[in-house]
Amino acid sequence: MRVYKLKYSKLAVEDVVRLARYVTAIYTHDSARKYVAQLRTEIESLSYLAGLLQESKYELPKLYHPQAKTLSVGKRKLTVIFHTEGEYVMIDKILPSCMITH
Numbered sequence: 001m002r003v004y005k006l007k008y009s010k011l012a013v014e015d016v017v018r019l020a021r022y023v024t025a026i027y028t029h030d031s032a033r034k035y036v037a038q039l040r041t042e043i044e045s046l047s048y049l050a051g052l053l054q055e056s057k058y059e060l061p062k063l064y065h066p067q068a069k070t071l072s073v074g075k076r077k078l079t080v081i082f083h084t085e086g087e088y089v090m091i092d093k094i095l096p097s098c099m100i101t102h
Contacts, residue, residue: 001048002048002051003047004046004047004051004084004087004088004089005047005087005088005089006046006047006088006091007088007090007091008090008091009090009091009093011064011092011093012091012093012094015093015094015095016094019036019039019078019094020032020036023035023036035074038074039074039078042073042074043091045071046080046089046091047089049071050069050082050089051084053069053070053071055067055068055069056070056081056100058070058100060081061081061092064081064083064092065081065082065083065090065092067084068081068083068092069081069083069084070082070100072097077096078094078095078096078097079094079095079096079097079100080093080094081093081094081095
């Protein structure tokens with residue numbers, strides 16, 4: 001099984017920061033920490049799952065990369081849009097899953 005290294009685009013980093021701020025605003029400190037840790041674990045699973053997932057059939061992910069793939073995280077409430085480049089998984093964007101409909 002191939003293992004990839006993760007890289008975040010500038011947009012994805014901004015999404016993570018925005019998400020962390022939101023979560024800390026609505027949850028207790030401990031709950032927010034656990035939620036963010038779980039999301040991180042799910043996103044890090046791309047290091048071994050990226051090569052197994054198929055390209056997205058939806059238009060929105062393709063706006064970020066022609067060979068975009070997606071992974072649902074956070075109890076399927078968020079979608080990570082990513083692509084592979086050699087030994088890297090480039091995380092392009094993190095969006096609410098409801099935005100990816102066609």
